[in-house]
Amino acid sequence: MNSHENRERMDKLTETFLYNLGYEHVNNICEELDFATEDVEDVEVPQRLHLWFKDFVQKREIEANKKQRRKKIQQVAKRAAIIILIIFISTTALTLSVEALRIKFFNMIIETREKFSNINFSEDAYINGAQDLPDNWEGYYPTKIPEGYSVTSYIDEGDMKIIIYNSGEEELFFQQGPIDSNYQLDTENTQPSEEAIGDYEGVLVEKEGYSYAVWHNNDKSFYLEGVVDIIVLQEIAESIEKK
Protein backbone atom coordinates (compact mmCIF):
# COMPACT_ATOMS: atom_id res chain seq x y z
CA MET A 1 0.00 0.00 0.00
CA ASN A 2 1.50 3.35 -0.94
CA SER A 3 1.86 6.26 1.48
CA HIS A 4 -1.08 8.17 -0.01
CA GLU A 5 -3.41 5.23 0.54
CA ASN A 6 -2.03 4.72 3.99
CA ARG A 7 -2.55 8.38 4.82
CA GLU A 8 -6.13 8.15 3.58
CA ARG A 9 -6.73 5.06 5.66
CA MET A 10 -5.36 6.68 8.81
CA ASP A 11 -7.43 9.82 8.21
CA LYS A 12 -10.59 7.73 8.04
CA LEU A 13 -9.64 5.77 11.15
CA THR A 14 -8.88 9.00 13.00
CA GLU A 15 -12.24 10.44 12.04
CA THR A 16 -13.96 7.29 13.24
CA PHE A 17 -12.06 7.42 16.50
CA LEU A 18 -12.99 11.05 17.06
CA TYR A 19 -16.60 10.35 16.07
CA ASN A 20 -16.69 7.64 18.71
CA LEU A 21 -15.08 9.98 21.21
CA GLY A 22 -17.85 12.48 20.54
CA TYR A 23 -20.47 9.75 20.87
CA GLU A 24 -19.08 8.76 24.28
CA HIS A 25 -18.83 12.41 25.33
CA VAL A 26 -22.53 12.81 24.53
CA ASN A 27 -23.32 9.75 26.66
CA ASN A 28 -21.15 11.12 29.47
CA ILE A 29 -23.01 14.45 29.41
CA CYS A 30 -26.36 12.69 29.64
CA GLU A 31 -25.16 10.48 32.48
CA GLU A 32 -23.93 13.54 34.40
CA LEU A 33 -27.26 15.24 33.88
CA ASP A 34 -29.10 12.14 35.08
CA PHE A 35 -27.02 12.14 38.26
CA ALA A 36 -27.65 15.83 38.76
CA THR A 37 -31.41 15.65 38.08
CA GLU A 38 -32.35 16.90 41.52
CA ASP A 39 -29.97 19.85 41.29
CA VAL A 40 -31.29 20.69 37.83
CA GLU A 41 -34.92 20.52 38.88
CA ASP A 42 -34.24 22.68 41.94
CA VAL A 43 -33.21 25.57 39.75
CA GLU A 44 -36.07 28.00 39.32
CA VAL A 45 -36.41 29.37 35.82
CA PRO A 46 -37.69 32.94 35.98
CA GLN A 47 -41.03 33.80 34.36
CA ARG A 48 -39.24 36.57 32.46
CA LEU A 49 -37.54 33.95 30.30
CA HIS A 50 -40.85 32.36 29.30
CA LEU A 51 -42.27 35.76 28.40
CA TRP A 52 -39.19 36.57 26.36
CA PHE A 53 -39.47 33.28 24.46
CA LYS A 54 -43.16 33.83 23.68
CA ASP A 55 -42.38 37.31 22.39
CA PHE A 56 -39.43 35.99 20.36
CA VAL A 57 -41.52 33.31 18.64
CA GLN A 58 -44.26 35.82 17.75
CA LYS A 59 -41.79 38.31 16.28
CA ARG A 60 -40.11 35.56 14.33
CA GLU A 61 -43.42 34.49 12.84
CA ILE A 62 -44.32 38.06 11.85
CA GLU A 63 -40.94 38.43 10.16
CA ALA A 64 -41.35 35.11 8.33
CA ASN A 65 -44.84 36.14 7.10
CA LYS A 66 -43.47 39.45 5.82
CA LYS A 67 -40.78 37.60 3.88
CA GLN A 68 -43.38 35.31 2.32
CA ARG A 69 -45.54 38.26 1.24
CA ARG A 70 -42.55 39.99 -0.33
CA LYS A 71 -41.66 36.81 -2.19
CA LYS A 72 -45.22 36.42 -3.49
CA ILE A 73 -45.34 40.03 -4.70
CA GLN A 74 -42.06 39.52 -6.54
CA GLN A 75 -43.41 36.39 -8.23
CA VAL A 76 -46.61 38.13 -9.35
CA ALA A 77 -44.64 41.15 -10.59
CA LYS A 78 -42.37 38.87 -12.63
CA ARG A 79 -45.32 37.13 -14.25
CA ALA A 80 -47.01 40.46 -14.98
CA ALA A 81 -43.80 41.74 -16.58
CA ILE A 82 -43.62 38.67 -18.84
CA ILE A 83 -47.25 39.08 -19.89
CA ILE A 84 -46.77 42.78 -20.65
CA LEU A 85 -43.70 41.89 -22.70
CA ILE A 86 -45.64 39.30 -24.72
CA ILE A 87 -48.41 41.81 -25.41
CA PHE A 88 -45.91 44.50 -26.34
CA ILE A 89 -44.04 42.23 -28.75
CA SER A 90 -47.19 40.92 -30.42
CA THR A 91 -48.66 44.44 -30.72
CA THR A 92 -45.43 45.91 -32.08
CA ALA A 93 -45.20 43.25 -34.79
CA LEU A 94 -48.50 44.49 -36.20
CA THR A 95 -47.74 48.18 -36.13
CA LEU A 96 -45.11 48.81 -38.74
CA SER A 97 -47.00 50.32 -41.65
CA VAL A 98 -47.64 54.00 -42.40
CA GLU A 99 -51.13 53.03 -43.47
CA ALA A 100 -51.74 50.93 -40.38
CA LEU A 101 -55.35 51.17 -39.34
CA ARG A 102 -56.05 52.02 -35.67
CA ILE A 103 -59.41 50.86 -34.49
CA LYS A 104 -61.28 52.18 -31.48
CA PHE A 105 -64.51 50.25 -31.19
CA PHE A 106 -66.75 52.92 -29.81
CA ASN A 107 -65.75 55.35 -32.60
CA MET A 108 -65.67 52.91 -35.46
CA ILE A 109 -67.64 53.92 -38.52
CA ILE A 110 -68.43 51.43 -41.19
CA GLU A 111 -68.18 53.18 -44.56
CA THR A 112 -68.51 50.35 -47.03
CA ARG A 113 -69.42 46.75 -46.86
CA GLU A 114 -68.04 44.20 -49.20
CA LYS A 115 -70.03 41.23 -49.98
CA PHE A 116 -68.52 37.91 -49.12
CA SER A 117 -69.83 34.92 -50.80
CA ASN A 118 -71.34 32.51 -48.40
CA ILE A 119 -69.31 29.43 -48.25
CA ASN A 120 -70.70 26.81 -45.96
CA PHE A 121 -68.34 24.26 -44.63
CA SER A 122 -69.65 21.00 -43.37
CA GLU A 123 -69.73 20.63 -39.62
CA ASP A 124 -67.25 17.76 -39.85
CA ALA A 125 -64.51 20.20 -40.85
CA TYR A 126 -64.62 21.87 -37.42
CA ILE A 127 -64.02 20.73 -33.86
CA ASN A 128 -64.82 22.42 -30.57
CA GLY A 129 -62.11 24.85 -29.47
CA ALA A 130 -62.83 24.22 -25.78
CA GLN A 131 -61.04 20.88 -25.78
CA ASP A 132 -57.91 20.97 -23.61
CA LEU A 133 -58.92 24.24 -21.96
CA PRO A 134 -58.96 24.00 -18.15
CA ASP A 135 -62.31 23.47 -16.41
CA ASN A 136 -61.97 26.80 -14.64
CA TRP A 137 -61.54 28.78 -17.89
CA GLU A 138 -63.95 31.70 -17.58
CA GLY A 139 -63.51 33.45 -20.87
CA TYR A 140 -64.48 33.28 -24.51
CA TYR A 141 -63.28 30.61 -26.87
CA PRO A 142 -64.05 29.59 -30.46
CA THR A 143 -66.54 26.74 -30.52
CA LYS A 144 -65.42 26.01 -34.08
CA ILE A 145 -61.79 25.56 -35.03
CA PRO A 146 -60.54 23.63 -38.08
CA GLU A 147 -59.97 19.94 -37.57
CA GLY A 148 -56.38 19.10 -36.75
CA TYR A 149 -55.88 22.06 -34.44
CA SER A 150 -55.57 21.68 -30.70
CA VAL A 151 -54.75 23.92 -27.74
CA THR A 152 -51.00 24.12 -27.15
CA SER A 153 -50.98 26.96 -24.63
CA TYR A 154 -53.20 29.48 -22.96
CA ILE A 155 -52.74 32.54 -20.75
CA ASP A 156 -55.34 33.72 -18.29
CA GLU A 157 -54.59 37.09 -16.72
CA GLY A 158 -57.92 38.50 -15.70
CA ASP A 159 -59.36 40.59 -18.54
CA MET A 160 -56.67 39.48 -20.96
CA LYS A 161 -56.81 35.90 -22.15
CA ILE A 162 -54.98 34.16 -24.96
CA ILE A 163 -55.47 30.73 -26.51
CA ILE A 164 -53.00 29.35 -29.01
CA TYR A 165 -54.05 26.46 -31.22
CA ASN A 166 -51.62 24.49 -33.34
CA SER A 167 -52.15 22.02 -36.15
CA GLY A 168 -48.57 20.76 -36.12
CA GLU A 169 -47.70 23.12 -38.94
CA GLU A 170 -49.66 26.30 -38.39
CA GLU A 171 -50.93 28.32 -35.45
CA LEU A 172 -54.23 29.93 -34.68
CA PHE A 173 -53.98 32.82 -32.20
CA PHE A 174 -57.06 33.98 -30.29
CA GLN A 175 -57.02 36.86 -27.83
CA GLN A 176 -59.66 38.57 -25.78
CA GLY A 177 -59.26 41.84 -23.95
CA PRO A 178 -61.20 44.72 -22.42
CA ILE A 179 -63.73 46.41 -24.65
CA ASP A 180 -61.61 49.54 -25.02
CA SER A 181 -58.46 47.75 -26.14
CA ASN A 182 -56.44 49.06 -29.05
CA TYR A 183 -55.45 46.70 -31.83
CA GLN A 184 -53.36 47.54 -34.84
CA LEU A 185 -53.41 45.64 -38.11
CA ASP A 186 -50.86 45.84 -40.88
CA THR A 187 -52.98 46.89 -43.85
CA GLU A 188 -50.20 48.10 -46.12
CA ASN A 189 -50.78 46.93 -49.71
CA THR A 190 -54.03 45.30 -48.73
CA GLN A 191 -57.60 46.38 -48.26
CA PRO A 192 -59.19 45.88 -44.84
CA SER A 193 -62.73 44.71 -44.92
CA GLU A 194 -65.28 45.93 -42.39
CA GLU A 195 -67.70 43.14 -41.81
CA ALA A 196 -70.34 41.97 -39.44
CA ILE A 197 -69.05 39.25 -37.21
CA GLY A 198 -72.11 37.80 -35.56
CA ASP A 199 -74.19 40.73 -34.40
CA TYR A 200 -71.26 43.09 -34.13
CA GLU A 201 -68.84 45.06 -36.25
CA GLY A 202 -65.41 43.85 -37.10
CA VAL A 203 -62.50 44.25 -39.47
CA LEU A 204 -60.99 41.47 -41.55
CA VAL A 205 -57.61 41.58 -43.27
CA GLU A 206 -55.97 39.05 -45.51
CA LYS A 207 -52.29 39.47 -46.25
CA GLU A 208 -49.50 37.17 -47.44
CA GLY A 209 -51.32 34.01 -46.53
CA TYR A 210 -52.38 35.24 -43.10
CA SER A 211 -55.90 36.23 -42.11
CA TYR A 212 -56.67 38.59 -39.26
CA ALA A 213 -59.90 39.58 -37.57
CA VAL A 214 -60.61 42.22 -34.97
CA TRP A 215 -64.07 42.63 -33.52
CA HIS A 216 -66.03 43.12 -30.32
CA ASN A 217 -69.27 42.35 -28.56
CA ASN A 218 -70.90 44.17 -25.62
CA ASP A 219 -68.51 42.54 -23.21
CA LYS A 220 -65.04 42.18 -24.70
CA SER A 221 -62.89 42.87 -27.73
CA PHE A 222 -61.25 40.08 -29.71
CA TYR A 223 -58.37 39.39 -32.03
CA LEU A 224 -57.92 36.31 -34.20
CA GLU A 225 -55.07 35.43 -36.48
CA GLY A 226 -54.14 32.35 -38.48
CA VAL A 227 -52.98 30.82 -41.74
CA VAL A 228 -56.49 29.99 -42.86
CA ASP A 229 -58.86 31.31 -45.49
CA ILE A 230 -60.49 34.61 -44.54
CA ILE A 231 -63.94 33.00 -44.77
CA VAL A 232 -62.85 30.26 -42.38
CA LEU A 233 -61.44 32.89 -40.01
CA GLN A 234 -64.76 34.73 -40.06
CA GLU A 235 -66.61 31.49 -39.23
CA ILE A 236 -64.24 30.86 -36.33
CA ALA A 237 -64.73 34.43 -35.10
CA GLU A 238 -68.51 34.15 -35.28
CA SER A 239 -68.46 30.91 -33.31
CA ILE A 240 -67.05 32.32 -30.07
CA GLU A 241 -68.92 31.67 -26.88
CA LYS A 242 -68.27 32.29 -23.24
CA LYS A 243 -67.41 29.32 -21.05
Next chain:
Amino acid sequence: MLTFLLVIENEQLRNKLEEIYDTYHVVMYATAYHILKDHHGAEDMVQNAILKLSNNLDKIKDIHCKKTKSYLVIIIRNLSYDAYNKRKKSKEIALDEIPNLDRDDSVDLEEHVLQLEKSKEMAKLLNALYPPYADILTLRYYYELTIREIAEILDITENNVSVRIHRALSSLKEILEERGAFYE
Protein backbone atom coordinates in the same frame (compact mmCIF):
# COMPACT_ATOMS: atom_id res chain seq x y z
CA MET B 1 -49.40 26.67 -3.41
CA LEU B 2 -45.91 27.97 -2.66
CA THR B 3 -47.26 30.36 -0.01
CA PHE B 4 -49.25 27.56 1.57
CA LEU B 5 -46.18 25.34 1.78
CA LEU B 6 -44.12 28.17 3.23
CA VAL B 7 -46.80 28.77 5.88
CA ILE B 8 -46.76 25.11 6.81
CA GLU B 9 -42.97 25.10 6.94
CA ASN B 10 -42.93 28.18 9.21
CA GLU B 11 -45.49 26.63 11.51
CA GLN B 12 -43.50 23.39 11.70
CA LEU B 13 -40.32 25.29 12.54
CA ARG B 14 -42.14 27.35 15.16
CA ASN B 15 -43.56 24.21 16.75
CA LYS B 16 -40.13 22.58 16.70
CA LEU B 17 -38.54 25.52 18.47
CA GLU B 18 -41.34 25.63 21.02
CA GLU B 19 -40.97 21.93 21.69
CA ILE B 20 -37.21 22.26 22.15
CA TYR B 21 -37.71 25.12 24.58
CA ASP B 22 -40.44 23.30 26.53
CA THR B 23 -38.32 20.15 26.80
CA TYR B 24 -34.93 21.61 27.57
CA HIS B 25 -35.20 25.13 28.95
CA VAL B 26 -34.68 23.94 32.53
CA VAL B 27 -31.53 21.95 31.67
CA MET B 28 -30.17 24.83 29.62
CA TYR B 29 -30.87 27.37 32.33
CA ALA B 30 -29.42 25.15 35.05
CA THR B 31 -26.25 24.51 33.02
CA ALA B 32 -25.71 28.21 32.43
CA TYR B 33 -26.47 29.06 36.06
CA HIS B 34 -24.05 26.37 37.28
CA ILE B 35 -21.23 28.13 35.42
CA LEU B 36 -22.18 31.76 35.84
CA LYS B 37 -23.82 31.59 39.25
CA ASP B 38 -26.02 34.47 38.16
CA HIS B 39 -29.69 34.39 37.12
CA HIS B 40 -29.52 37.31 34.70
CA GLY B 41 -26.43 35.86 33.05
CA ALA B 42 -28.08 32.46 32.79
CA GLU B 43 -31.14 34.07 31.19
CA ASP B 44 -28.95 35.85 28.66
CA MET B 45 -27.20 32.61 27.77
CA VAL B 46 -30.46 30.73 27.23
CA GLN B 47 -31.78 33.55 25.05
CA ASN B 48 -28.54 33.61 23.09
CA ALA B 49 -28.64 29.84 22.61
CA ILE B 50 -32.26 29.93 21.43
CA LEU B 51 -31.37 32.65 18.94
CA LYS B 52 -28.54 30.53 17.56
CA LEU B 53 -30.71 27.42 17.42
CA SER B 54 -33.55 29.17 15.64
CA ASN B 55 -31.24 29.74 12.66
CA ASN B 56 -30.09 26.12 12.59
CA LEU B 57 -33.17 24.08 13.40
CA ASP B 58 -32.59 21.81 10.43
CA LYS B 59 -29.61 20.35 12.30
CA ILE B 60 -31.97 18.91 14.90
CA LYS B 61 -33.84 15.88 13.65
CA ASP B 62 -35.17 14.14 16.74
CA ILE B 63 -35.93 16.44 19.66
CA HIS B 64 -36.29 13.83 22.39
CA CYS B 65 -32.94 12.08 22.23
CA LYS B 66 -29.53 12.13 23.93
CA LYS B 67 -27.90 13.64 20.88
CA THR B 68 -30.11 16.72 20.94
CA LYS B 69 -29.96 17.08 24.71
CA SER B 70 -26.16 17.03 24.68
CA TYR B 71 -26.04 19.36 21.70
CA LEU B 72 -27.96 21.98 23.60
CA VAL B 73 -25.88 21.50 26.74
CA ILE B 74 -22.65 21.82 24.76
CA ILE B 75 -23.81 25.05 23.15
CA ILE B 76 -24.99 26.69 26.33
CA ARG B 77 -21.98 25.47 28.26
CA ASN B 78 -19.53 26.99 25.80
CA LEU B 79 -21.44 30.23 25.55
CA SER B 80 -21.44 30.41 29.35
CA TYR B 81 -17.72 29.68 29.64
CA ASP B 82 -16.95 32.46 27.20
CA ALA B 83 -19.21 34.85 29.06
CA TYR B 84 -17.63 33.84 32.37
CA ASN B 85 -14.14 34.43 31.00
CA LYS B 86 -15.09 37.81 29.60
CA ARG B 87 -16.60 38.77 32.92
CA LYS B 88 -13.48 37.72 34.76
CA LYS B 89 -11.57 39.72 32.18
CA SER B 90 -9.19 36.82 32.19
CA LYS B 91 -6.35 37.26 29.78
CA GLU B 92 -7.20 35.00 26.93
CA ILE B 93 -4.53 34.42 24.45
CA ALA B 94 -5.27 36.50 21.41
CA LEU B 95 -6.37 33.49 19.45
CA ASP B 96 -7.16 35.54 16.37
CA GLU B 97 -3.53 36.48 16.13
CA ILE B 98 -2.41 32.92 15.85
CA PRO B 99 -1.93 31.92 12.22
CA ASN B 100 -4.96 30.20 10.80
CA LEU B 101 -4.71 26.45 10.96
CA ASP B 102 -6.34 25.13 7.82
CA ARG B 103 -5.85 21.51 8.73
CA ASP B 104 -7.29 20.50 12.03
CA ASP B 105 -5.82 17.07 11.61
CA SER B 106 -2.30 18.37 11.99
CA VAL B 107 -2.11 16.41 15.24
CA ASP B 108 -1.26 12.84 14.46
CA LEU B 109 -3.24 10.33 16.46
CA GLU B 110 -2.18 7.45 14.30
CA GLU B 111 -0.81 5.31 17.05
CA HIS B 112 -3.95 5.57 19.13
CA VAL B 113 -6.89 5.36 16.80
CA LEU B 114 -7.34 1.64 17.18
CA GLN B 115 -8.15 2.04 20.87
CA LEU B 116 -11.83 2.55 20.22
CA GLU B 117 -12.76 0.77 23.40
CA LYS B 118 -10.92 3.46 25.33
CA SER B 119 -13.09 6.23 23.86
CA LYS B 120 -15.41 6.53 26.82
CA GLU B 121 -12.54 6.92 29.28
CA MET B 122 -10.70 9.31 26.97
CA ALA B 123 -13.79 11.43 26.61
CA LYS B 124 -14.11 11.68 30.41
CA LEU B 125 -10.47 12.60 30.83
CA LEU B 126 -10.59 15.21 28.14
CA ASN B 127 -13.75 16.66 29.63
CA ALA B 128 -12.10 16.73 33.05
CA LEU B 129 -9.09 18.52 31.60
CA TYR B 130 -11.05 21.27 29.87
CA PRO B 131 -14.72 20.70 28.94
CA PRO B 132 -14.70 22.99 25.90
CA TYR B 133 -12.08 20.73 24.29
CA ALA B 134 -14.27 17.67 24.48
CA ASP B 135 -17.22 19.81 23.38
CA ILE B 136 -15.56 21.21 20.31
CA LEU B 137 -14.27 17.83 19.13
CA THR B 138 -17.78 16.48 19.58
CA LEU B 139 -19.32 19.31 17.56
CA ARG B 140 -16.79 18.80 14.78
CA TYR B 141 -16.56 15.02 14.53
CA TYR B 142 -19.75 13.67 16.02
CA TYR B 143 -22.27 16.36 15.04
CA GLU B 144 -20.21 16.93 11.87
CA LEU B 145 -20.60 20.69 11.89
CA THR B 146 -18.33 22.76 9.68
CA ILE B 147 -15.86 25.24 11.15
CA ARG B 148 -18.14 28.04 10.04
CA GLU B 149 -21.20 26.49 11.66
CA ILE B 150 -19.34 25.97 14.92
CA ALA B 151 -18.10 29.58 14.85
CA GLU B 152 -21.63 30.83 14.29
CA ILE B 153 -23.21 28.78 17.01
CA LEU B 154 -20.56 29.47 19.63
CA ASP B 155 -20.24 33.12 18.67
CA ILE B 156 -16.51 32.93 18.02
CA THR B 157 -14.33 33.40 14.96
CA GLU B 158 -13.54 30.60 12.56
CA ASN B 159 -9.87 30.98 13.41
CA ASN B 160 -10.72 30.58 17.05
CA VAL B 161 -12.57 27.35 16.24
CA SER B 162 -9.59 25.98 14.32
CA VAL B 163 -7.24 26.81 17.16
CA ARG B 164 -9.48 25.20 19.76
CA ILE B 165 -9.78 22.05 17.70
CA HIS B 166 -6.04 21.92 17.28
CA ARG B 167 -5.47 22.37 21.00
CA ALA B 168 -8.13 19.82 21.82
CA LEU B 169 -6.44 17.28 19.60
CA SER B 170 -3.05 18.06 21.14
CA SER B 171 -4.47 17.58 24.64
CA LEU B 172 -6.12 14.37 23.57
CA LYS B 173 -2.85 13.08 22.20
CA GLU B 174 -1.09 13.83 25.46
CA ILE B 175 -3.76 11.98 27.40
CA LEU B 176 -3.60 9.04 25.04
CA GLU B 177 0.17 8.87 25.28
CA GLU B 178 0.14 8.99 29.07
CA ARG B 179 -2.75 6.60 29.46
CA GLY B 180 -1.65 4.42 26.57
CA ALA B 181 1.45 3.44 28.50
CA PHE B 182 -0.74 2.66 31.53
CA TYR B 183 -3.21 0.55 29.58
CA GLU B 184 -0.50 -1.41 27.93
